[in-house]
Amino acid sequence: MKKNLLTLISIATMLSGAARAQTAAAPAATPEHTLTGNLTLASDYRFRGISQTYKLPAIQGGLDYSHSSGTYLGTWLSNVSGNSYNNGAGLEWDLYGGYKFAVAEGITLDLGALAYLYPGARLNSAPGVATGEKYTNVDVYAGISAGAFSAKLSVAATDYFGLNSTTAGYAYFSALKPAGSSKGSAYLDLNYNFDLGSGVTLGTHVGHMAVKRYSDLSYTDFKLSLSKEMYGLVVTGAAIGTDAKRDFYQAANAAGQNPKRLGTTGFVLTIGKTF
Template sequence: MLLLRNHAAESQPRGLPMIRSLKLATAALIGGMMLSTSAVQAQQTIESAGLTILTTPLIGSDYMFRGLSQTRNRPTAQVTVDVEHTSGLYVGAFVSNVAFAGTNARQEVDVSGGYRFELAGVKLDLGATYYAYPGYDAPTGGYELNYYEFILRASYEIAPVKFVGMAAYSPDFTGESGTGIYVEGGFDMALDFGFTIGGRYGYQWVERNFARPGRNEGAFGAEDYSNVSVFVSREIIGGVIGTLSGVFTSLDQRADCFGGSKVCDNRVVFTLSRPF
């Protein structure tokens, strides 16, 4: 989900794929609103199979991943699907538009799976995710974007506060940059009048931050970094949730950010989502 160290000029237009994606996501949101004029249970069940299905279309002003823009300050359209069995086993998928400098990557398709359970009041999620970019071709001097991670998530609730944390490990992070480790912690707090506020702090380590002269190996393109996000969200109408977030990173926009790409600067992001 991050960037290659190659930042040559882009060779393909982005406008039409993004417009189509935004239209699809907007239609999905409107369809969801038509299901009900009030909040509804945000899931579907197939009782005979013991399955719970959660589908979440989303549109937003930017696609942020671990503090970095994946659309280079452009709008995003996304869909997430999660299917969980009563045993705790689950599979999921995520689709979004992306825009990485110097590449022809335009879509991201992730697949995930794992096991959710509770231990001593702590909800745990042991899983793995594969991040793929269909249609992407590595440019000259570039490396593969696709990678996978093993992920542990945990949450513990002391109403009205829910504490959350995660740790992710990749044996070969994006851009063939070697071992990648990410840790994150934070909280969500329910407030009066239907508002929720929250915050996250995360840190990303990568084995090879920059290319080493004379070696045929990939690199991440930026220093290890921390990121902080704060948000406020509320249902607006018909189950549609609006979220306003502030996102900050420790990377210097000019010196540390993938050769000067404008994806690391602090920003405000607004999204609309409709789980059903």
């Protein structure tokens, strides 16, 4: 009887230990609601390869909400140059939302929309003369990711950052013949990341911007970057450039002097934190 009792105690102890081990190994449940923030300091803000800050530094930050269903919403802000976005507050404010879902094992599809807002900014018809046309742009997009590869196609549902027959005759577009709305302009974004070990990631990117009815403004951009997380911060150094026609992608200062080519190849350093 004593032997049987010891045997039962031993079996119970093993079962209890196995249950604890199984519980410890169980993956944590995905939270229904997730809210994250991000803050970045950049030596230059490049959007699709083109400097938005007159090749000067930027402070950027945003908030992202996601639901376990795959739905997400977010907002993001950055300073921009008044030399590129006239008559405004020198601010870009993005609002976006979409839905991510798995279409096969390891493959995720992302459908959404993104609005680019520039509070107070208006395009000019002549130096110092605002047209009333906003730089506002709304993209609808479809993206796919599979492991280290991702691709996204964004299509403008509005005039592409205010480009139309009224605004095409001034600033970057002085040599262009007005051709109507640029709605339907599209950007293809391709990326592949390589894990080099020791927390270092090599990022590769190529994109193509096709501006509808204004083909002289179309171009291809590239980015080659190295990133590493250190002390809770992600530090990234990147070579970024384009083949954009220089005469169309340039900006001068408030006095109309010291023009800078905004799409030439340059080195950009960023330091970011997610919380």
